[in-house]
Amino acid sequence: MLMVNVFSNIDSLCNDALLYFNQYADDAVNRRGQFLVAVSGGSTPQKLFRSLAQPVYAAKPWWRQTHLFFADERCVAPDDAESNYGQVKRLLLDHLGENQPQVYRMRGELEAQAAAADYAQQLKQFSENNWDWPRFDVIFLGMGTDGHTASLFPGSDPAPAEPVLAAKAFYLNRPAWRVSLTPRVINCARQVIFMVTGADKAEVLSAVINGTGDLLNWPAARVNPQDGAVTWLVDESAAEKLPPDLVNRR
């Protein structure tokens, strides 16, 4: 049954995400010799990236078997303050020394269509089953106040055929052109972890979780791995409108 793990603040939420990251990395490397992970941008996962950069985690042996991908990217240069890769580099990769993962960034400096095609090719190197993309061990996603996740925005095609798409959307003052994994790829993952904070997301979170089935308007509801699990890590204020029986206070 679906449960939403609710935390009193973002620090304890990110700490839980850190434990999942470590557990899935260990497990994937032990079982399959590599760890395939994709992360998102936005403010919510910043503490997770910082924690992964702390000496005890920076020294973890699994980094060298880790393949680090992105769920989405903004079309800006990699050193731009708005780049999702840039954020991960500054908060995490720059602190790992020699113990680096293999990083597969979306080339935000390209025109969006070209960047999407380029990333589809990068994913293809990891083809699994009959797919042109890997089966991710875990994908970390956020959710916007409009229900978008990765760069799948309300009103976009709920089930595009391609694994990676170019999107244009206006959200806060963030760069409009984006590149995103699509549900075809996301829904092949073993695990998906949503990290959601803030009272301004409470309404949409309850719509997504209550399964209104409106995939057009609530893109986060498009995330539904066929043979995997979704874990929700949410703070108190985002959880305000959830039915109490779904809430697991941590």
Ligand code: 6PG
């Ligand atoms: C991005 C994203 C996006 C993000 C949400 C939530 O690059 O903007 O990957 O989907 O996760 O917009 O962002 P916050 O964590 O800042 O609320």
